[in-house]
Amino acid sequence: MKKLLILENGAVFTGTGFGGLGSCSGEVVFTTGMTGYQQAITDQSYANQILVFTNPLIGNYGVNLNNMEALQPACAGVICHRVARVSNNWRQSATLPAFLKKWAIPGMTGVDTRALTKLLREHGTLKGKVVDADEEPDVEAIVKELQGTPAQTQLAYQVATKKKYLVPGNGHTVILVDLGAKESIVRALVARGCNVIVVPANVTPGEINQIHPDGVLLSNGPGDPASLTGVIAMVKQIQERYPLFGICLGHQVLALANGAKTVKMRFGHRGFNHPVRNLQTKQTFFTSQNHGYVIDAASIDPHQIMVTYQEINDGTIEGIAIKNHPAFSVQFHPDAAPGPHDADQLFDQFIQLMGQQKGVANA
The missing domain is CATH 3.40.50.880 (Class I glutamine amidotransferase (GATase) domain)
Incomplete structure (x- = not known):
């Protein structure tokens, strides 16, 4: 399923959906870690944020219980350049897409994460929303919605x-x-x-x-x-x-x-x-x-x-x-x-x- 990431400054990025269905919104932030995607996704510090991985491939060693930083993830969504089609690890209990699907967290793969990260570095953290492209969303209306959304506290x-x-x-x-x-x-x-x-x-x-x-x-x-x-x-x-x-x-x-x-x-x-x-x-x-x-x-x-x-x-x-x-x-x-x-x-x-x-x- 084709998905869109719409940012509050009007920028739009395309990709393919994986993991949870539907849409999500939150602050779009990036992490430069070359490994540890599971720890980042389950780190409660990312609560209500859409997490962008700058490493071009994530998911290649799956997900396991030992690497959980919390009982359940709190991030709103996950964006990557490429999610592994096949994952393998002797401790693996699930694939990354299956894990995100279990917790209803939408993911996007096939995204130009280099361009997205450069945009965030230039403009600073931006609010964004991941939506299904097939539903022909009103981009202008979503931008106004994001611009009017107050920052969450506590x-x-x-x-x-x-x-x-x-x-x-x-x-x-x-x-x-x-x-x-x-x-x-x-x-x-x-x-x-x-x-x-x-x-x-x-x-x-x-x-x-x-x-x-x-x-x-x-x-x-x-x-x-x-x-x-x-x-x-x-x-x-x-x-x-x-x-x-x-x-x-x-x-x-x-x-x-x-x-x-x-x-x-x-x-x-x-x-x-x-x-x-x-x-x-x-x-x-x-x-x-x-x-x-x-x-x-x-x-x-x-x-x-x-x-x-x-x-x-x-x-x-x-x-x-x-x-x-x-x-x-x-x-x-x-x-x-x-x-x-x-x-x-x-x-x-x-x-x-x-x-x-x-x-x-x-x-």
């Missing part, structure tokens, strides 16, 4: 768990505030022996105090961080009491809780090849990233926040530490799966911070 509350649950361990007790958390974060904590309690995004300081954890991790997730006023207020209250570690959206929330502001990026960082520099050690490494917002450097109070990491390509802030509290965060994903593992020592840093705070409390 998406983290939509994709986060609604009930707390336990992933047991015999080490530090860590509360993972689910703002759209990737399963790889849980795996990284469990690998270090942590007793992980995953809680909803609307968790209150009182509920956290009842558990009395050794530390709190603020997860990644979708949407505008400034709209999460409840989460920001919660962090303001608990950051004096518990060690905090923020990742991606959690990093932005920590900054907002300490007086900084965030701004929407032109087209964001999405992929596994983003170079980052540690401003203290001057060490450079590659990171996995997926974000459309960033901390506004001009809004930072240097007496309260120290910038620890910086993106080499565009100079954006990639990490901070709070000077008066045992709290730090990074914009990138140290839990990258797949992707570079250069920064996974940050989980060890979190473990050490919890140990130090325990020692101070017991002294």
Whole structure:
């Protein structure tokens, strides 16, 4: 079935449909990862977005349960240059088209993704809609519809768990505030022996105090961080009491809780090849990233926040530490799966911070 991708600036791309039937709409964003399509599709940070893969072929190793970052995908649609006709992997449980069909997520193949990506880089992120060409859609009407659609806020509350649950361990007790958390974060904590309690995004300081954890991790997730006023207020209250570690959206929330502001990026960082520099050690490494917002450097109070990491390509802030509290965060994903593992020592840093705070409390 022939499909059209219609963008809010009037551009139209053609392709062939696969996966789920019907139409979808959302922000059109691109990722430069050369592998890991399943992890990207099931990453809740892509909630309500149409995901464009710049790698020319996806789907060649199918889909398997081990690579799921969430129980179900949250992206609105998938666009690629070519989806594999045949996939093969000893862990494969389904083909990519079958997986998308199961979750009613429309896909498009045969798209000039190079031209589409160049357009997004030039104009910035655009809203778009995937429709069936056979229905002879009114392109002009759809463009006006997209232009009048407001940006969605508080998406983290939509994709986060609604009930707390336990992933047991015999080490530090860590509360993972689910703002759209990737399963790889849980795996990284469990690998270090942590007793992980995953809680909803609307968790209150009182509920956290009842558990009395050794530390709190603020997860990644979708949407505008400034709209999460409840989460920001919660962090303001608990950051004096518990060690905090923020990742991606959690990093932005920590900054907002300490007086900084965030701004929407032109087209964001999405992929596994983003170079980052540690401003203290001057060490450079590659990171996995997926974000459309960033901390506004001009809004930072240097007496309260120290910038620890910086993106080499565009100079954006990639990490901070709070000077008066045992709290730090990074914009990138140290839990990258797949992707570079250069920064996974940050989980060890979190473990050490919890140990130090325990020692101070017991002294």
